[in-house]
Amino acid sequence: MKRSLRRACIPAALACCALFGNPAWSEGAAEPSYEQALAALKKAAAFIQSISTNGGYVGILSLDGKERFGESTKQPATATQIWIQPPGTPTVGQAFLNAHRATNDSQFLDAARATGLALAWGQYECGGWEHLVDVGHMKPGAKPVKKSGHATYDDNNTQAALDFLMELDQTIDEPWLTEALELGLKGLKESQFPNGAWPQWFPPRGGYHDDYTFNDGAMNDCIRVALKAHKLYQREDCLEMARRGGDFIILSQLPPPQAAWAEQYSQDMKPAWARAFEPPGASGHVTGLNILTLVSLYRYTGDEKYLKPIPAAIDWLERSKIGDNLWARLYEIGTNRPIYGDRDKKVHYTLEEISEERQQHYAWQSAFKVPEALKAYQGALESMKSKEPETEQPVKPVKPSSLAPKTKLAIDALDEQGRWARDGMIYSKDFMKNANQISAYLAALKNK
Numbered sequence: 001m002k003r004s005l006r007r008a009c010i011p012a013a014l015a016c017c018a019l020f021g022n023p024a025w026s027e028g029a030a031e032p033s034y035e036q037a038l039a040a041l042k043k044a045a046a047f048i049q050s051i052s053t054n055g056g057y058v059g060i061l062s063l064d065g066k067e068r069f070g071e072s073t074k075q076p077a078t079a080t081q082i083w084i085q086p087p088g089t090p091t092v093g094q095a096f097l098n099a100h101r102a103t104n105d106s107q108f109l110d111a112a113r114a115t116g117l118a119l120a121w122g123q124y125e126c127g128g129w130e131h132l133v134d135v136g137h138m139k140p141g142a143k144p145v146k147k148s149g150h151a152t153y154d155d156n157n158t159q160a161a162l163d164f165l166m167e168l169d170q171t172i173d174e175p176w177l178t179e180a181l182e183l184g185l186k187g188l189k190e191s192q193f194p195n196g197a198w199p200q201w202f203p204p205r206g207g208y209h210d211d212y213t214f215n216d217g218a219m220n221d222c223i224r225v226a227l228k229a230h231k232l233y234q235r236e237d238c239l240e241m242a243r244r245g246g247d248f249i250i251l252s253q254l255p256p257p258q259a260a261w262a263e264q265y266s267q268d269m270k271p272a273w274a275r276a277f278e279p280p281g282a283s284g285h286v287t288g289l290n291i292l293t294l295v296s297l298y299r300y301t302g303d304e305k306y307l308k309p310i311p312a313a314i315d316w317l318e319r320s321k322i323g324d325n326l327w328a329r330l331y332e333i334g335t336n337r338p339i340y341g342d343r344d345k346k347v348h349y350t351l352e353e354i355s356e357e358r359q360q361h362y363a364w365q366s367a368f369k370v371p372e373a374l375k376a377y378q379g380a381l382e383s384m385k386s387k388e389p390e391t392e393q394p395v396k397p398v399k400p401s402s403l404a405p406k407t408k409l410a411i412d413a414l415d416e417q418g419r420w421a422r423d424g425m426i427y428s429k430d431f432m433k434n435a436n437q438i439s440a441y442l443a444a445l446k447n448k
Helices: 034-050 089-103 106-122 154-169 175-190 215-233 236-252 284-301 310-319 356-360 370-386 400-413 428-447
Strands: 060-062 081-083 132-134 425-427
Touching: 034 089, 034 106, 034 400, 034 428, 089 106, 089 154, 089 428, 106 154, 106 175, 154 175, 154 215, 175 215, 175 236, 215 236, 215 284, 236 284, 284 310, 284 370, 310 370, 400 428, 425 428
Parallel strands: none
Antiparallel strands: 060 425, 081 132
């Protein structure tokens, strides 16, 4: 990459995931050959490209192509809109890129480039993306034209797009890609508040959208992307963004005995309401995510200040369990009672009080990321005690035989047209999971 973004060739690890569960696999069953796996992957990629919208993708598409949706069938998309939120367009693009890295086949790189271009055309002037963006104005061979609009950090939208574009930039170097990344990182910087927080949406649009937002990992993903940009391009402004984000995490920790974090804070630093079913409270979900982010900042910078808030947060987590590895999403400020919300914008104290729709479509009780956070913190403490410098651990080779069962299931589930279809619909997440599974298998075969 030319101009202010400097290229750094750091390959991303291929994801090893599949749509289906553990298969019944008889000992001695034939494993897919390299040629069989590659043919299936090329067929699937060709089909999904054939149903793209100028290189971008929706989340759900009917088999006849007439019905298009984003995250769910409650989020309809127009004929020229593409979906950004993972596992949307950026995630499909990354699957193409993973396939190219595993095979060096130009078909997959061409598909990844087309996806990157769609994102560049769907990017707003502010540097970000919202959940659904329109690319109907896209013109082949022309410089991407940015429209005005409000972008979001909710649900890893803008961050996922930047993630993929940075990964793509490690393989191709083109002016439109440079400009999209420059604009995106500029937007990330300009949307950050002086105290280090990020809003849910930008530019400001009013209401809770302008609050300091941790909900759904908004700030955590911003910090992650800023660190990645520094790692790839050695941009000190990106490291400064990440550090300031970490400083806000420290600043916003609630006082003991509820030394947790809220999902969002008002401009006067008080836990705030968001949607009608999201009352203010100490959050088990956010606290787990913030511990993980603080550990990441410590490991990246070596600054021990990022570990200091964690013991008090762990103490709160231990006292707030509602079961074995189970926490409530929200706890009432002061009493620490688990609380729940509904569309009536009232606080409820049991799950049974809220509507079935809100019980089923919102994660009120879970392990969230707390076990992973506790393990990460212990690992950081051990590295601190050993005084050993942090180094990247080499990736252990994966045996093809360990990936063969799920790979065979993915290949067998592909229909004659190259579709992974179910319930009369095509899902981008199915393509992503199965394509990544086959790519990981192909990479393992090449490296054995």
